Amino acid sequence: EIVLTQSPGTLSLSPGGGATLSCRASQSVSSNYLAWYQQKPGQAPRLLIYAASSRATGIPDRFSGSGSGTDFTLTISRVEPEDFAVYYCQQYGSSYSFGQGTKLEIK
Amino acid sequence: QVQLVESGGGVVQPGRSLRLSCAASGFVFNTYAMHWVRQAPGTGLEWVAVIAYDGDKKYYTDSVKGRFTISRDNFKNTLYLQMNSLRPGDTAIYYCARAHTGGYQSWFDPWGQGTLVTVSS
Numbered sequence: 241e242i243v244l245t246q247s248p249g250t251l252s253l254s255p256g257g258g259a260t261l262s263c264r265a266s267q268s269v270s271s272n273y274l275a276w277y278q279q280k281p282g283q284a285p286r287l288l289i290y291a292a293s294s295r296a297t298g299i300p301d302r303f304s305g306s307g308s309g310t311d312f313t314l315t316i317s318r319v320e321p322e323d324f325a326v327y328y329c330q331q332y333g334s335s336y337s338f339g340q341g342t343k344l345e346i347k
Numbered sequence: 348q349v350q351l352v353e354s355g356g357g358v359v360q361p362g363r364s365l366r367l368s369c370a371a372s373g374f375v376f377n378t379y380a381m382h383w384v385r386q387a388p389g390t391g392l393e394w395v396a397v398i399a400y401d402g403d404k405k406y407y408t409d410s411v412k413g414r415f416t417i418s419r420d421n422f423k424n425t426l427y428l429q430m431n432s433l434r435p436g437d438t439a440i441y442y443c444a445r446a447h448t449g450g451y452q453s454w455f456d457p458w459g460q461g462t463l464v465t466v467s468s
Binding site: 271273275277283284285286287290291296328330332333335336337338339340341 | 382391392393394397406442447451452453454455456457458459460461
């Protein structure tokens with residue numbers, strides 16, 4: 241089983257700042273089969289990024305994904321008020337597993 | 348538009364059964380693999396089960412093997428999760444989610460709004 245560890249657990253930022261969220265896998269994620277989701281309170285997760293760096297339809301270009309192998313990053317440039325939420329990474333290359341989440345909160 | 352709507356959640360005693368449904372619309376249901384994912388209160392996401400586009404193959408997370416059964420009716424465009432021998436640890440919001448393709452190595456998009464299952468005496 242591939243274990244995904246996200247850091248930090250909580251990230252406190254002011255709107256307009258940049259955010260860097262990390263996701264580290266316990267073993268290499270095949271073919272960079274890694275996705276990122278955003279979840280707001282009371283809502284279902286929403287796909288942001290798939291295949292490590294491809295933006296999903298309708299996702300603003302301030303969201304970007306990068307990385308390969310065991311280390312992946314979600315970057316949000318110029319955080320908007322609607323971006324404060326919990327973010328999860330997921331690997332789908334070997335069964336499926338999610339990270340524990342990073343909460344992006346308003347500072 | 349693509350839509351997934353779960354139903355069937357509720358409060359159930361330990362050891363009892365419950366069947367969840369997920370009604371799909373807006374896409375050709377019988378060409379996509381489908382998943383169940385759950386989220387215990389205040390915690391993260393846990394993948395539960397997947398079923399192939401034709402219902403031929405099914406896979407489960409270890410903690411539900413032998414207790415839960417995923418199935419689908421491609422004529423009714425509906426996904427199911429039969430949950431038997433329920434435990435308090437199964438308490439969660441259960442989401443259905445569509446795979447991007449008919450295969451297994453795919454991200455999940457979209458997700459339904461979820462249905463809450465509470466296992467308690």
